Amino acid sequence: MSESKGLLKSHIVKKYWMAATGLFLCLFLVGHLAGNLQLFMTSYEGQLQFNEYAVFMTTNPAVKILSYLTYFSILFHAVDGVVITLNNRKARPEQYAYSKPGKNSMWSSRNMGILGTIIFVYIVVHMQNFWYEYKFGETPYMLSDNGAPLLMDGSEVKGGEIQNGAVYLNGDQVGDAMRDLYTVVQSSFQEPLLVAFYVLGMIAIAFHLVHGFQSGFQSLGLRNPKYSPLIMKAGYAFAIIVPLLFAIIPIYMLIVA
Amino acid sequence: MSTAKGMKLTLKVWRQKNAESKGNLETYELEDVSPDSSFLEMLDILNDGLIQKGETPVEFDHDCREGICGSCSLYINGEPHGPGRRITTCQLHMRSFNDGDTIYVEPWRAKAFPVIKDLVVDRSAFDRIQHAGGYISVNTSGNTQDANAIPVEKENADQAFDAATCIGCGACVAACKNASASLFVSAKISQYALLPQGQVEAKDRVQNMVKQAQEEGFGPCSNTGACEIECPKGISLENIARMNREYLAASLAK
Ligand code: HEM
Numbered sequence: 001m002s003e004s005k006g007l008l009k010s011h012i013v014k015k016y017w018m019a020a021t022g023l024f025l026c027l028f029l030v031g032h033l034a035g036n037l038q039l040f041m042t043s044y045e046g047q048l049q050f051n052e053y054a055v056f057m058t059t060n061p062a063v064k065i066l067s068y069l070t071y072f073s074i075l076f077h078a079v080d081g082v083v084i085t086l087n088n089r090k091a092r093p094e095q096y097a098y099s100k101p102g103k104n105s106m107w108s109s110r111n112m113g114i115l116g117t118i119i120f121v122y123i124v125v126h127m128q129n130f131w132y133e134y135k136f137g138e139t140p141y142m143l144s145d146n147g148a149p150l151l152m153d154g155s156e157v158k159g160g161e162i163q164n165g166a167v168y169l170n171g172d173q174v175g176d177a178m179r180d181l182y183t184v185v186q187s188s189f190q191e192p193l194l195v196a197f198y199v200l201g202m203i204a205i206a207f208h209l210v211h212g213f214q215s216g217f218q219s220l221g222l223r224n225p226k227y228s229p230l231i232m233k234a235g236y237a238f239a240i241i242v243p244l245l246f247a248i249i250p251i252y253m254l255i256v257a
Numbered sequence: 258m259s260t261a262k263g264m265k266l267t268l269k270v271w272r273q274k275n276a277e278s279k280g281n282l283e284t285y286e287l288e289d290v291s292p293d294s295s296f297l298e299m300l301d302i303l304n305d306g307l308i309q310k311g312e313t314p315v316e317f318d319h320d321c322r323e324g325i326c327g328s329c330s331l332y333i334n335g336e337p338h339g340p341g342r343r344i345t346t347c348q349l350h351m352r353s354f355n356d357g358d359t360i361y362v363e364p365w366r367a368k369a370f371p372v373i374k375d376l377v378v379d380r381s382a383f384d385r386i387q388h389a390g391g392y393i394s395v396n397t398s399g400n401t402q403d404a405n406a407i408p409v410e411k412e413n414a415d416q417a418f419d420a421a422t423c424i425g426c427g428a429c430v431a432a433c434k435n436a437s438a439s440l441f442v443s444a445k446i447s448q449y450a451l452l453p454q455g456q457v458e459a460k461d462r463v464q465n466m467v468k469q470a471q472e473e474g475f476g477p478c479s480n481t482g483a484c485e486i487e488c489p490k491g492i493s494l495e496n497i498a499r500m501n502r503e504y505l506a507a508s509l510a511k
């Protein structure tokens with residue numbers, strides 16, 4: 001018999017972790033979306049602003065802490081999710097010959113594991129597309145409107161040259177060059193298949209959150225007759241609006257930019 | 258007597274000799290079933306026919322036949338207690354079906370509810386959960402205090418009473434995709450947690466009952482809400498939230 005108390009073994013405690021990480025990831029989505037919405041500004045200023053934002057996001061110490069918390073949450077949530085899904089299955093070794101689960105529950109409530117797996121694959125591809133490209137790939141560099149290199153802090157180096165990511169002026173290294181993530185994003189989304197993949201990822205997140213948002217509150221015991229209908233409605237709104245706004249960006253990039 | 262025309266039905270019933278044997282769905286045809294008969298009466302009619310033919314009747318649990326004992330645990334046409342809401346199998350009538358229907362009848366399916374024979378499962382896991390903490394310890398040696406001497410807020414009394422209407426039928430487990438007993442366990446916890454008499458043992462109660470449920474093999478709660486919809490007594494998900502809160506508080510305390 002398994003020891004079912006303790007910080008990790010108990011079903012309920014596993015769900016506290018699931019809910020805490022899941023709801024934290026909802027907060028992360030809001031922040032991430034706010035950053036991404038800058039991509040709608042297709043002017044030079046928009047491009048510059050987005051690339052300055054990318055520098056901020058990769059160098060600011062507070063953001064660093066938040067980003068490690070986010071990596072941890074995604075990994076913990078995914079591993080915990082797989083363990084929970086396996087435990088879920090173990091409790092009914094013999095299935096019904098004839099069952100109508102749709103009579104008493106939503107499809108997304110019953111398929112969080114599948115939806116989560118799709119989201120996980122999406123996250124891996126997404127990280128490869130942009131995070132890896134930005135950090136380790138051959139990213140183009142941001143130039144000023146006169147075509148001069150820009151440093152990470154946004155200052156222009158007139159007559160400077162870029163070599164291996166660094167800006168040189170008259171042979172002296174003056175700093176690191178600002179990378180042009182905006183152009184990476186924009187050119188990636190000229191590929192309709194990638195746009196379709198991103199839209200699919202967002203649909204998976206939408207269905208995941210239709211159940212997940214309110215479920216997270218319930219797992220933590222945050223429910224009462226006064227607030228629960230509100231949480232329910234907020235959850236549906238969140239699950240539709242946030243992924244929708246995310247999904248519009250690649251479509252916009254494909255069609256407009 | 259009703260003058261309604263009798264129904265013709267095809268039944269697919271789970272037959273299983275004993276806990277060890279494999280079991281399978283058997284098909285039976287019934288003619289002229291009154292729409293006014295209850296589901297269990299329909300099974301009685303089936304069994305009468307089987308006995309007359311010298312076959313072994315279908316074993317199924319039943320006792321009160323009025324929705325209070327919780328023993329009539331049948332998974333009918335893909336749902337616990339069949340298509341009705343807020344009813345047990347004994348409160349389900351054949352008028353809920355149509356002439357010519359095929360009806361599947363299966364036992365509850367859960368690791369913690371092993372099949373004993375045919376449609377009968379062993380639900381003693383619920384008793385063991387109850388024994389793990391579903392009680393209050395009071396001295397009853399002749400000097401018992403009148404329960405009404407302790408004032409209880411009306412709203413709490415009502416909610417405790419609602420939780421206490423759980424009849425331990427197991428439909429929540431049967432409906433849940435994870436065969437989770439959370440609705441049952443949380444109802445049994447809530448009926449004490451909401452009352453002053455339940456406070457003394459509250460922390461041990463929630464920890465021990467939750468632990469017992471997991472060790473019996475019931476699954477985790479995914480908050481699908483299937484239990485609440487299928488529960489014949491309308492036990493609310495509110496109770497599961499309360500259990501989650503109580504367990505968190507108890508775990509942080511010790
Ligand atoms: C943006 C990413 C994600 C967000 C915002 C998110 C959010 C949530 C939330 C709020 C819940 C409800 C927690 C609860 O029921 O207490 C949840 C449940 C769940 N998540 Fe995620 N999730 C994300 C990614 C993933 C990934 C990558 C997986 C991976 C495998 C996953 C698997 C699951 C599973 C299996 C459940 C349900 C567990 C259960 O109750 O049976 N999620 N998620």
Ligand code: SF4
Pocket residue numbers: 327422423424425426427428429430440441444484487488489490491492
């Ligand atoms: S909570 Fe409802 S479905 Fe579950 S055992 Fe009690 S009465 Fe039956």
Ligand code: FES
Pocket residue numbers: 318319320321322323324325326327328329345346347348
């Ligand atoms: S036989 Fe008692 S509740 Fe159905």
